[in-house]
Amino acid sequence: MHEFTVWAPGASKIGVKIGDVTHPMNGPDERGWWRASVEQAGPGTDYGFVIGDDPKAWPDPRSEWQPDGVHGLSRVYDQRAFKWSDRGWNSLALAHAVIYELHVGTFTPQGTFDSAIEKLGYLVELGITHVELMPVAAFPGGQGWGYDGAALFAVTEQYGGPDGLKRLVDACHARGLAVLLDVVYNHFGPVGNYSGKYGPYITERHHTPWGGAINFEGEGSDEVRRFFCDNALMWMRDYHIDGLRLDAVHEYVDRSAIHFMEQLSSEVKTLSAKVGRRLVLIAESDLNDPRVVTPASNGGYGMDAQWSDDFHHALFTVLTNEGTGKGYYSDFGTLEKLAKSLAKNFVQDGSYSKYRRRSHGRPADELSPHHFLGYIQNHDQVGNRAVGDRVDQTVGFDRAKVAASIVMTAPFIPMIFQGEEYAASTPFQYFADHEDPEMAKSVKNGRRGEFAAFGWNPEDIPDPEDVETFLRSKLNWEEVEQGRHGEMLDWYRRLIQLRHGSVALNDGAVGHVKATFDEKRRWLMFERGVVMVMCNLGSEKVELPCVKRAALLLASKDGVVVRGGSVELPAESAAILSSETIR
DSSP states (O other): OEEEEEEOTTOSOEEEEETTEEEEOBOOOTTSEEEEEETTOOTTOEEEEEETTOOSEEOOTTOSOOTTOTTSOEEOOOTTOSOOOOTTOOOOOGGGOOEEEEOHHHHSSSOSHHHHHTTHHHHHHHTOOEEEEOOOEEOSSSOOOSTTOSEEEEEOTTTTHHHHHHHHHHHHHHTTOEEEEEEOOSOOOSSSOOGGGTSOOEEEEEEETTEEEEOSSSTTHHHHHHHHHHHHHHHHHHSOOOEEEETTGGGOOOOSSSOHHHHHHHHHHHHHHHHTSOOEEEEOOOSOOGGGGSOGGGTSOOOSEEEOHHHHHHHHHHHOSSSTTSGGGGGOOSHHHHHHHHHHSOSOSSEEETTTTEEEOOOOTTSOGGGEEEOSOOHHHHHTSSSOOOHHHHHOHHHHHHHHHHHHHSSSEEEEETTGGGTOSSOOOOOOOOSOHHHHHHHHHHHHHHHHTTTOOGGGSOOTTSHHHHHTTSOOGGGTTSHHHHHHHHHHHHHHHHHHHOSGGGOOOTTOEEEEEETTTTEEEEEETTEEEEEEOSSSOEEEEOOTTOEEEEESSTTOEEETTEEEEOSSEEEEEESSOOO
16 A cells, blocks of 8 residues: 655645556645555556646656656655665764765766766775766756756656665775765756646746745645755765755845745754765855854754855965956956955855945855865856866866865865865766756756856857767776876875875864965965964966974975075966865
């Protein structure tokens, strides 16, 4: 026997169709829920819901298995059947993490959960502690980034379905790797989502870049919020996921007394206590609002951390002049801004934004930097470039090594994007398979319009719908140890090892970073306790002062000389020193 439930507050009647038989459901109750127990149904049963007088059987909005894709029938999935081997598992605290973001479909040639398992040993050797998966909720078509998910409770079959994800998580835990998962709660994908047939999941009172906003505050919003909270809890409870990264929370429109993020953080804390595992929530936010990562008890929304685009933009724009003055880069471009991001967390903390044409943000310097993730590459900052080129291809190999030095020694939680660690020659481009020709055309034209703000030639932009765009984005594992790729990989390994072994580099104390710089000579130096990081982005060598007892720990290129109370750095290089021995 299986009890089917569905929320459809405005429906006159609902039936659950199994085979050729439609079983009437009872409802709606006062909250709008319908129910029916079917004796012959159970795990593996295919079903759909018949709404009103429409004879078509539609997928369940909460379907946990869509074996025939987002347009097909739903299938009952038994979450208890999988045999886990991670009893007693708990993740390393996020403050001490080194995160590796990956896209399952391009991480390996096969593009599956099971093939990703084969690379876990490599990640452990690199020094990774947390694997962050781009979205795996079921989406339409053959390939995509996953941010257009249509069936949010189901794991996409393209990667191996629900059991495949569980095998990957279980294998990660067996190797000491935590798993974070990207989830999208700011919109549904434009193709293959049928929630609107059931209830008011979307409101036209507010709009996002993808259309109507999620209904977090209007009529029926209790059950909409319940939908997304239950989704989050499912990933953590049933799939043993250790944390979620919430996509673009600045697109949530919620003026409720208890904001959706506050409700979610509270429920996740309750689940964490129940299962006895550390569970975290990481937001993507461009609000520059410290309330996002402030505990609810102190008037915040309770997220554990957020991505730091201010740090990325500040770092990227001093590595290259390509984007300075264009798009969102127009508010950055100086070493002063980079130094401020290292010391103050936010660059835009109430200052005027040329890009937004208004003041933006609020000071966050009283927050621990461990509430922020730092990076020079991620799926957006690579994939949303015109041709998906990586940092070393944009700024040069030596500057890419300097960037890695800063990311791995900055006070933030470091994150790297797949292939970054070995200067992968393969791009990561935006690819999709929207099925609807008009939708595909609209997306293609929309991206060209966005890129115009950065001065990129529209004709250079790959067609997202061309399967070759997807295929060329797959990592080439044969090049990992070769030449410059092996050199970069060795550099990342040493940087990560240094970070893991340094008390100073794991310090999350407020205000502990001291940064100095010279805009004209293009050098930056910052201190974190006993550790000093010196970077020369100029075309000439520079000599910088240091304590006499300082020892060189790492240098990004030959030619760094430590003598007495100074350090000589060649052009485009970085050096990391310490006044004490780091084990």
